Amino acid sequence: MMGLAIQHLLGLEGVSRDDIIQILDTADNFYEVLQRKIKQVPTLRGKTIVNLFYENSTRTRISFELAEKRLSASPLNFSASTSSVKKGETLRDTIRNIEAMKIDMVVVRHGCPGVPFFLTQCTDAVIVNAGDGAHEHPTQALLDMMTIRQRLGKLERLKVAIIGDVIHSRVARSNAWGMTTMGMDVTLCGPPTLLPQHSESLPVKITDNIEKAVGDAHVVMLLRLQLERQQGGMFPSIREYRERYGIDLEKISAMRDDVIIMHPGPINRGIELSSNVADGDKSIILDQVTNGVAVRMAVLYLLGGGENA
Amino acid sequence: MLNKKDNQKLYPVDPTVPPGSIGILNGRVIDPVNGTDDRLCVAVDKGTIVSIAPELPSGFTPDTTIDAAGKWVVPGLMDMHVHLREPGREDRETIETGTRAASAGGFTAVACMPNTNPVLDEESKIRYVVQRGEPCTCRIYPIGSITKGLEGKELSPFGEMVRAGARGVSDDGKSVISSMLMKNALNYSKSFDIPVICHCEDSDLTKGAHMNESAVSTRLGMRGIPSISEEIMVARDIMLAEYTGARIHIAHVSTAGSVRIIREAKARGVNITCETCPHYFTLIDEDLIPAFDTYKKMNPPLRTAHDRDVLLEGIADGTIDIIASDHAPHVSEDKKDVEFEAASFGVIGLETSLGVVLTYLIGKKVIDPHRLVERMSCVPNRILGLSGGTLSRGADADITVIDPDARWKVDPNCMYSKSRNTAFDGFELQGYASCTISQGRIVYERGAA
Ligand SMILES: [Zn+2]
Numbered sequence: 112m113m114g115l116a117i118q119h120l121l122g123l124e125g126v127s128r129d130d131i132i133q134i135l136d137t138a139d140n141f142y143e144v145l146q147r148k149i150k151q152v153p154t155l156r157g158k159t160i161v162n163l164f165y166e167n168s169t170r171t172r173i174s175f176e177l178a179e180k181r182l183s184a185s186p187l188n189f190s191a192s193t194s195s196v197k198k199g200e201t202l203r204d205t206i207r208n209i210e211a212m213k214i215d216m217v218v219v220r221h222g223c224p225g226v227p228f229f230l231t232q233c234t235d236a237v238i239v240n241a242g243d244g245a246h247e248h249p250t251q252a253l254l255d256m257m258t259i260r261q262r263l264g265k266l267e268r269l270k271v272a273i274i275g276d277v278i279h280s281r282v283a284r285s286n287a288w289g290m291t292t293m294g295m296d297v298t299l300c301g302p303p304t305l306l307p308q309h310s311e312s313l314p315v316k317i318t319d320n321i322e323k324a325v326g327d328a329h330v331v332m333l334l335r336l337q338l339e340r341q342q343g344g345m346f347p348s349i350r351e352y353r354e355r356y357g358i359d360l361e362k363i364s365a366m367r368d369d370v371i372i373m374h375p376g377p378i379n380r381g382i383e384l385s386s387n388v389a390d391g392d393k394s395i396i397l398d399q400v401t402n403g404v405a406v407r408m409a410v411l412y413l414l415g416g417g418e419n420a
Numbered sequence: 421m422l423n424k425k426d427n428q429k430l431y432p433v434d435p436t437v438p439p440g441s442i443g444i445l446n447g448r449v450i451d452p453v454n455g456t457d458d459r460l461c462v463a464v465d466k467g468t469i470v471s472i473a474p475e476l477p478s479g480f481t482p483d484t485t486i487d488a489a490g491k492w493v494v495p496g497l498m499d500m501h502v503h504l505r506e507p508g509r510e511d512r513e514t515i516e517t518g519t520r521a522a523s524a525g526g527f528t529a530v531a532c533m534p535n536t537n538p539v540l541d542e543e544s545k546i547r548y549v550v551q552r553g554e555p556c557t558c559r560i561y562p563i564g565s566i567t568k569g570l571e572g573k574e575l576s577p578f579g580e581m582v583r584a585g586a587r588g589v590s591d592d593g594k595s596v597i598s599s600m601l602m603k604n605a606l607n608y609s610k611s612f613d614i615p616v617i618c619h620c621e622d623s624d625l626t627k628g629a630h631m632n633e634s635a636v637s638t639r640l641g642m643r644g645i646p647s648i649s650e651e652i653m654v655a656r657d658i659m660l661a662e663y664t665g666a667r668i669h670i671a672h673v674s675t676a677g678s679v680r681i682i683r684e685a686k687a688r689g690v691n692i693t694c695e696t697c698p699h700y701f702t703l704i705d706e707d708l709i710p711a712f713d714t715y716k717k718m719n720p721p722l723r724t725a726h727d728r729d730v731l732l733e734g735i736a737d738g739t740i741d742i743i744a745s746d747h748a749p750h751v752s753e754d755k756k757d758v759e760f761e762a763a764s765f766g767v768i769g770l771e772t773s774l775g776v777v778l779t780y781l782i783g784k785k786v787i788d789p790h791r792l793v794e795r796m797s798c799v800p801n802r803i804l805g806l807s808g809g810t811l812s813r814g815a816d817a818d819i820t821v822i823d824p825d826a827r828w829k830v831d832p833n834c835m836y837s838k839s840r841n842t843a844f845d846g847f848e849l850q851g852y853a854s855c856t857i858s859q860g861r862i863v864y865e866r867g868a869a
């Protein structure tokens with residue numbers, strides 16, 4: 112086994128193609144394990160992994176927890192509201208306390224960008240970013256790439272359009288870094304109010320023109336719209352948003368025949384996607400969910416220094 | 421005497437002992453007010469400069485002599501934008517520790533901002549700061565608030581505060597959002613000939629944001645503080661100043677657009693001055709990558725390389741009148757042990773300001789030593805209507821001796837400030853204050869032991 116160049120998974124920015132390929136290949140192996148009758152391997156037996164979730168995310172937490180159990184690790188769930196910081200305990204206190212319980216890895220979800228990096232400076236445990244604010248969500252992007260590769264057999268030179276609330280999306284950022292590293296052509300698209308004012312630091316095309324974005328895309332990925340952004344003045348009405356940026360069968364008919372539709376979930380049905388698209392034959396949304404467990408197993412396994420699978 | 425590593429000695433003032441006599445020998449005496457730039461000897465007696473001449477007066481045998489050969493002898497430096505945290509947050513800084521830090525940074529005077537707890541918004545609170553400052557190693561000039569409690573609703577009593585010793589007014593930390601109230605503040609300030617010091621920030625555009633809005637904030641996924649949030653208020657306050665004929669001073673200018681707006685207004689003859697801080701002309705938003713360094717979190721935020729370059733042009737051509745530190749002490753539980761968004765804004769600067777200016781402005785030939793003395797002594801004194809900032813015979817002996825060649829490394833553990841949140845930790849700087857003389861007393865010495 113080669114082992115990864117990275118020691119922690121903080122984001123996909125700067126992660127090499129070799130590392131990504133190794134994670135995806137390992138995930139494919141774990142995908143096979145998940146098809147077996149007995150879905151558990153002893154790889155991380157004896158390792159304690161803390162799922163430190165400052166933000167509610169049942170889906171991501173369950174996916175990680177399941178991955179940990181499948182690897183025979185002992186998961187420990189720690190949910191904290193960010194308000195505990197205001198009660199006097201600093202993030203450093205929290206992580207030191209947890210570390211004192213002799214843990215090996217921390218899977219962290221936090222509303223503030225940079226928290227996973229911050230934790231690497233407070234503890235010796237391996238840190239896996241499960242989403243930090245609008246910064247990165249690397250395992251989501253890895254599972255997206257795994258799912259695309261599974262469907263289309265490759266990643267290189269595929270065109271991807273990521274549509275929606277780009278500015279607030281950690282999924283968009285992680286995919287932008289990961290997919291371009293893998294030789295994919297990424298376009299981010301949304302209303303100008305939901306696109307970053309300064310985008311020159313991202314290795315992608317940016318447009319508010321959805322026809323252009325999806326025109327010859329092999330993959331169309333919708334982002335979840337936070338409905339309260341309407342009150343924030345970022346778009347005027349759900350109806351206008353759906354009409355311009357929502358995907359229905361009519362819009363699909365103008366896309367490539369072999370286009371695949373993705374969404375990190377949970378979907379606002381009838382807004383980002385009409386139900387007949389979300390549940391239609393182009394949609395690979397449920398594959399994404401299944402692959403999420405395999406990718407997280409791969410990441411934990413490769414970073415956790417486990418025994419061979 | 422308070423020793424710190426690196427041969428620093430600080431001498432607390434004992435008011436019961438009158439100041440003796442000092443001879444400062446053979447330094448390069450720079451005093452732009454009198455047009456002086458010569459190798460001269462300065463004689464100080466009982467708190468006053470008694471002679472500036474090629475030799476000490478005959479018969480003058482000083483209690484202490486300072487060999488200033490190879491050094492600059494300049495009017496005591498003034499930092500007109502510092503936060504001393506007293507009253508309210510004495511765990512971060514006190515008037516005593518803050519003024520020690522000022523002395524160690526070569527400053528003989530500071531102006532302190534009113535955003536304490538309670539806010540300096542009435543006579544008694546101004547008087548409290550003045551009294552607390554009396555036995556300190558550095559002169560202290562309080563700034564009163566523009567509005568009561570910094571709430572932006574009612575004007576503070578400027579007249580009473582000025583009578584108690586306030587030298588200007590500011591709601592530093594935020595803008596007075598109501599244009600009507602700001603217009604009234606400017607008009608009212610004219611009775612007292614004090615500057616209204618403007619923190620320029622349209623808070624509608626900065627809500628929930630923690631760093632500059634730029635390619636870097638996009639990359640880090642952080643909500644950005646756009647440069648226009650500053651520039652909109654700079655433009656508004658300049659228009660209000662022009663309209664009312666009042667005197668304004670724009671605090672901590674950080675963007676290229678602000679420099680342009682101020683330059684145009686000055687060309688039109690508007691009565692404004694402005695400042696920037698050492699971090700804005702040395703550091704940029706990219707310095708936040710990849711560490712999310714909370715010690716580089718300040719408001720206004722570190723901007724882009726372009727903004728930094730335009731600030732340097734503004735310093736060189738005089739659009740930017742003065743350098744102030746915006747010394748903002750924070751304890752580690754507010755700054756270091758927390759995630760970026762939870763960390764407080766602000767950095768300390770009193771003990772690094774001169775070194776950074778010497779290294780990045782003098783060393784890189786942006787300005788010459790005369791301009792340094794103007795921007796860090798003469799002009800801030802003039803803005804606050806003070807008589808300091810010159811080395812005339814008969815003037816109060818507030819003098820800074822600068823060793824322009826000394827090389828040193830910034831070490832937060834060697835600082836006199838109570839807090840350690842410097843953005844320049846580990847920086848290699850050239851030049852520091854080797855001696856600070858306040859009201860005729862040597863309060864600080866650094867260098868050869
Ligand atoms: Zn301010």
